[in-house]
Amino acid sequence: MNAYKKQLLLDFPWGECYPKLVAFAEWRIQGMRWNSGVVPMGHTAESIIQEAIAKTFSEERNWKPEEGDLLMWLKYVIKSEISHLAESITNRLEVPLDPDDGSDSKDDEPEFKQAQSSAQEFFITSPEEIVINAETEELRIIDAKSKIDALLEASSGYPELEEIVYTILDGKCGPKPRELAQILGKPVEEIYQNLRTLRRKSEKIRSEVRNER
Amino acid sequence: MNDNKSKRTDVDIASEFDRLFDEIPEPNTEEEIRAFLEEANYDVEKLKTAGAIFVRDLIASNWRFANIQDMHDVAEEINAVPLRKGWNRDQITSAIKKITIALGTTGTQPALAFRNLDRLSDSDLITILQELEYTARQNGITTDLD
Numbered sequence: 001m002n003a004y005k006k007q008l009l010l011d012f013p014w015g016e017c018y019p020k021l022v023a024f025a026e027w028r029i030q031g032m033r034w035n036s037g038v039v040p041m042g043h044t045a046e047s048i049i050q051e052a053i054a055k056t057f058s059e060e061r062n063w064k065p066e067e068g069d070l071l072m073w074l075k076y077v078i079k080s081e082i083s084h085l086a087e088s089i090t091n092r093l094e095v096p097l098d099p100d101d102g103s104d105s106k107d108d109e110p111e112f113k114q115a116q117s118s119a120q121e122f123f124i125t126s127p128e129e130i131v132i133n134a135e136t137e138e139l140r141i142i143d144a145k146s147k148i149d150a151l152l153e154a155s156s157g158y159p160e161l162e163e164i165v166y167t168i169l170d171g172k173c174g175p176k177p178r179e180l181a182q183i184l185g186k187p188v189e190e191i192y193q194n195l196r197t198l199r200r201k202s203e204k205i206r207s208e209v210r211n212e213r
Numbered sequence: 214m215n216d217n218k219s220k221r222t223d224v225d226i227a228s229e230f231d232r233l234f235d236e237i238p239e240p241n242t243e244e245e246i247r248a249f250l251e252e253a254n255y256d257v258e259k260l261k262t263a264g265a266i267f268v269r270d271l272i273a274s275n276w277r278f279a280n281i282q283d284m285h286d287v288a289e290e291i292n293a294v295p296l297r298k299g300w301n302r303d304q305i306t307s308a309i310k311k312i313t314i315a316l317g318t319t320g321t322q323p324a325l326a327f328r329n330l331d332r333l334s335d336s337d338l339i340t341i342l343q344e345l346e347y348t349a350r351q352n353g354i355t356t357d358l359d
Contacts, residue, residue, distance in 0.1 A: 006277065006278065009272075010272070010278070012268075014265050014268040015261040015264050015265035016261065017264070018260055018263065018264020018265070018267075019246060019250060019255070019257050019260040019261060021264075022250060023239075023246045023250050024239060026250070027237075027240060031235065053267070054271060057271050057272070057275055057277075058275070144223040144227035147227040148223055148227055151230060168226070168229055169226060175231075175232035176233070176236065177233065177236050180233075192238060192245075193245070195233065195234060195237050196240075197252055199237070200252065
């Protein structure tokens with residue numbers, strides 16, 4: 001490790017930046033789908049951050065100051081550690097709620113999709129596949145119901161959360177915070193904060209329900 | 214509400230909420246970070262202290278951050294402990310074990326704890342014993358090896 005990098009690590013305002021890193025890790029964790037409702041292998045936002053910092057100090061993760069500042073680097077390492085945990089074997093049993101949603105790169109390949117759907121017309125689904133598909137569909141419906149129940153329970157008694165839940169449930173608004181802010185006549189920052197609260201509360205409820213089973 | 218929206222299933226609605234949550238940006242400003250952390254039951258001031266202590270301990274235990282002069286001084290002090298050159302292998306290993314046990318009682322776990330001493334050369338063992346005698350003295354342990 002060169003003297004310049006060492007000095008940057010020593011001079012970094014760790015006390016000031018540590019809460020920023022915890023907030024970032026929590027935000028990433030809350031945005032992931034965790035099979036059992038919690039991060040696998042007993043990890044927490046803080047344990048992930050501490051591992052990222054330790055790996056940077058030991059140069060197991062090699063930060064190059066010329067490529068970006070330390071805060072950005074640590075966020076990158078934290079993001080990568082959380083993604084690895086989300087993709088780990090212990091977290092792989094999650095049933096995808098919306099197979100066409102999110103990072104499915106095939107959505108960006110219409111030709112691929114078109115060729116695939118026309119090819120599928122020539123194949124007859126086997127009885128085993130029909131059973132598996134039906135079971136998967138049933139799991140998706142159960143999962144969706146439990147999500148909605150948790151959202152209703154989480155928002156109950158909190159008007160600022162209830163108005164969000166019912167606006168979406170009633171189909172008055174698409175899943176866009178800015179649109180929601182416009183319809184509800186509130187600043188978008190307030191909507192973001194309320195959405196964070198709603199997500200955290202509902203995930204907590206779902207986690208408790210899972211643990212009771 | 215249009216026809217498409219009235220036909221939405223629970224799966225459609227749940228995935229709309231998922232997409233809505235995916236749009237939440239990272240808390241960025243000081244106020245947003247504080248509000249977000251407090252909402253998640255964190256104490257921001259405690260976090261600041263915990264972060265500073267964690268990194269301080271990390272630096273203290275990382276040889277890369279040790280002062281070079283301090284390292285030279287310690288090396289000189291270790292070299293001041295006489296090497297047990299006239300001793301046979303049994304005497305050396307038995308002394309190593311004796312000091313290791315004594316250090317263990319003070320909570321100091323020597324780095325050689327998991328090494329197989331039988332596979333080390335006599336000169337390696339003599340050097341290890343020298344370092345252990347130094348560590349024992351630093352911890353106030355008197356060793357009667359002679």
